[in-house]
Amino acid sequence: xxxxxxxxALDVARIKMDFPIFKREVHPGVPLVYLDSTATTQKPIxxxxxMDEYYRSYNANVHRGVHTLAxxxxxxxxxxxxxxxxxxxxxxxxxxxxxxxxxESLNLVALTWGRxxxxxxxxxVLSEMEHHSNLVPWQMLSAEKGIRLEFxxxxxxxxxxxxxxxxxxxxxxxxVSFTHMSNVLGTINPAKxxxxxAHQAGAVTVIDGAQSVPxxxxxxxxxxxxxxxxxxxxxxxxxxxxxxxGKVDILNAMPPFLGGGEMIKRVLLRSFTPNELPHKFEAGTxxxxxxxxxxxxxxxxxxVGMERIAAHEQEVISYALERLEEVPELHVLGPEAKYxxxxxxxxxxxxxxHDIAQVLDQSGVAVRAGHHCAMPLHxxxxxxxxxxxxxxxxxxxxxxxxxxxxxxxxxxxxx
Amino acid sequence: xxxxxxxxxxxxxxxxxxRGSLEPHDISFExxxxxxxxxxxxxxxxDGNDCxxxxxxxxxxCAISQxxxxxxxxxxxxxxxxxxxxxxxxxxxxxxxIELGPVRLKCALLxxxxxxxxxxGLGEASDELVEN
Numbered sequence: 001x002x003x004x005x006x007x008x009a010l011d012v013a014r015i016k017m018d019f020p021i022f023k024r025e026v027h028p029g030v031p032l033v034y035l036d037s038t039a040t041t042q043k044p045i046x047x048x049x050x051m052d053e054y055y056r057s058y059n060a061n062v063h064r065g066v067h068t069l070a071x072x073x074x075x076x077x078x079x080x081x082x083x084x085x086x087x088x089x090x091x092x093x094x095x096x097x098x099x100x101x102x103x104e105s106l107n108l109v110a111l112t113w114g115r116x117x118x119x120x121x122x123x124x125v126l127s128e129m130e131h132h133s134n135l136v137p138w139q140m141l142s143a144e145k146g147i148r149l150e151f152x153x154x155x156x157x158x159x160x161x162x163x164x165x166x167x168x169x170x171x172x173x174x175x176v177s178f179t180h181m182s183n184v185l186g187t188i189n190p191a192k193x194x195x196x197x198a199h200q201a202g203a204v205t206v207i208d209g210a211q212s213v214p215x216x217x218x219x220x221x222x223x224x225x226x227x228x229x230x231x232x233x234x235x236x237x238x239x240x241x242x243x244x245x246g247k248v249d250i251l252n253a254m255p256p257f258l259g260g261g262e263m264i265k266r267v268l269l270r271s272f273t274p275n276e277l278p279h280k281f282e283a284g285t286x287x288x289x290x291x292x293x294x295x296x297x298x299x300x301x302x303x304v305g306m307e308r309i310a311a312h313e314q315e316v317i318s319y320a321l322e323r324l325e326e327v328p329e330l331h332v333l334g335p336e337a338k339y340x341x342x343x344x345x346x347x348x349x350x351x352x353x354h355d356i357a358q359v360l361d362q363s364g365v366a367v368r369a370g371h372h373c374a375m376p377l378h379x380x381x382x383x384x385x386x387x388x389x390x391x392x393x394x395x396x397x398x399x400x401x402x403x404x405x406x407x408x409x410x411x412x413x414x415x
Numbered sequence: 416x417x418x419x420x421x422x423x424x425x426x427x428x429x430x431x432x433x434r435g436s437l438e439p440h441d442i443s444f445e446x447x448x449x450x451x452x453x454x455x456x457x458x459x460x461x462d463g464n465d466c467x468x469x470x471x472x473x474x475x476x477c478a479i480s481q482x483x484x485x486x487x488x489x490x491x492x493x494x495x496x497x498x499x500x501x502x503x504x505x506x507x508x509x510x511x512x513i514e515l516g517p518v519r520l521k522c523a524l525l526x527x528x529x530x531x532x533x534x535x536g537l538g539e540a541s542d543e544l545v546e547n
Contacts, residue, residue, distance in 0.1 A: 265449040
């Protein structure tokens with residue numbers, strides 16, 4: 001008899017072999033249990049080799065060069081852009097702007113689209129579960145232009161209050177910018193519905209996809225989002241490169257972001273004509289090796305299968321929540337497993353998260369402690385910090401068991 | 416080198432058949448290739464049957480960009496505007512008979528981009544015009 005689940009289950013042991021970092025010991029004799037993928041993911045050898053290959057054999061600046069190396073580098077850089085477009089199902093690679101990271105992508109929207117289109121008293125709707133990167137740029141713009149900010153509240157179950165959202169939409173916001181998946185609660189928000197309602201109210205939409213794009217299939221045409229931002233390093237790719245997807249008509253109507261080489265068509269001493277999309281938003285030498293690394297990373301996760309990655313994480317987080325709830329005096333934030341991705345942030349009565357993380361590290365378990373760049377959310381729950389364990393395609397339920405053992409150790413230590 | 420600079424390309428670069436300008440004209444458009452500073456302007460005269468009766472180009476830039484403009488001018492002579500709109504990237508590559516990397520492709524496609532933007536009556540030329 002064939003077990004149906006086996007056909008879809010990930011062969012994590014094999015996947016782990018692709019990630020050189022799992023060969024190391026964190027302390028003598030202590031292997032790594034990496035539960036911090038929400039902060040950044042580990043890199044498979046395919047990504048490392050692709051970047052290495054670029055530097056070893058065709059390192060050159062892109063676009064203006066005519067020599068062979070420049071042609072090869074340009075082809076690889078633009079192939080990466082096409083790969084991203086295919087991965088998120090953009091209509092064209094012109095809709096894919098390379099930035100430094102999600103943060104820069106969101107700032108780009110605020111500083112170009114926002115600055116041009118928003119006036120005093122215009123309303124921008126965000127949510128209470130936003131990462132600082134989707135709060136501060138709008139706060140800065142608010143200080144500059146006098147725009148108003150309102151927030152979709154988070155319910156006590158860790159979900160967005162969509163009834164309240166509908167009421168906010170009656171105030172005709174110009175923009176709705178929200179996270180697809182919370183980096184603390186793990187909540188996966190109903191992005192398609194949020195976008196649909198926003199468009200009905202005439203608002204432009206921005207999705208912070210930093211935690212969604214790496215963990216489950218994201219299709220920009222299906223979501224109908226006007227903008228989507230994400231980072232390469234959270235999807236097995238390198239640091240230093242991120243993506244801003246934008247609908248071509250909106251991007252075309254926006255002024256450029258940074259000024260310099262590559263983003264221009266023609267320059268006079270006192271004026272310039274901006275270049276076409278996507279180059280208009282990419283001033284200066286881009287992150288070429290990183291784009292090539294991102295291409296390899298997307299090939300990698302695509303080969304494993306985004307649906308399968310999502311299903312695997314669902315299995316691991318369900319088990320993790322079960323095990324964590326067994327631990328007395330431990331409280332996990334956020335909704336039940338079916339509403340969330342692979343993130344478990346928790347508090348443990350009487351022990352500060354930094355102490356928990358420190359003790360866990362002794363047994364090789366890497367978790368994050370702090371406010372995870374979401375201070376307002378922690379403020380709402382009246383907690384200064386949490387400990388966060390997060391999971392990806394290379395984690396197993398065994399890793400969860402190591403975490404739980406570690407937490408009992410913490411209890412022994414401080415209890 | 417011989418592949419890239421076929422005799423035809425060198426010849427048309429040195430001795431273009433259609434270099435000049437048309438005054439008056441029915442359609443005129445110009446644009447730059449920001450990557451290397453190539454510049455092309457194309458002027459067209461259109462007859463009563465909506466066909467290209469006269470064509471001229473002017474500009475400066477590399478041999479690929481200028482020779483392509485000359486070959487393209489020749490190929491549109493007598494064509495209807497509908498036919499001109501159907502000219503694509505592959506037609507240019509066939510005309511040149513050479514393989515081009517992404518950087519030089521921009522040089523080769525500048526004249527088609529200019530031609531199409533003019534024929535479509537657009538305010539601005541875009542890469543989208545020459546994608547297929």
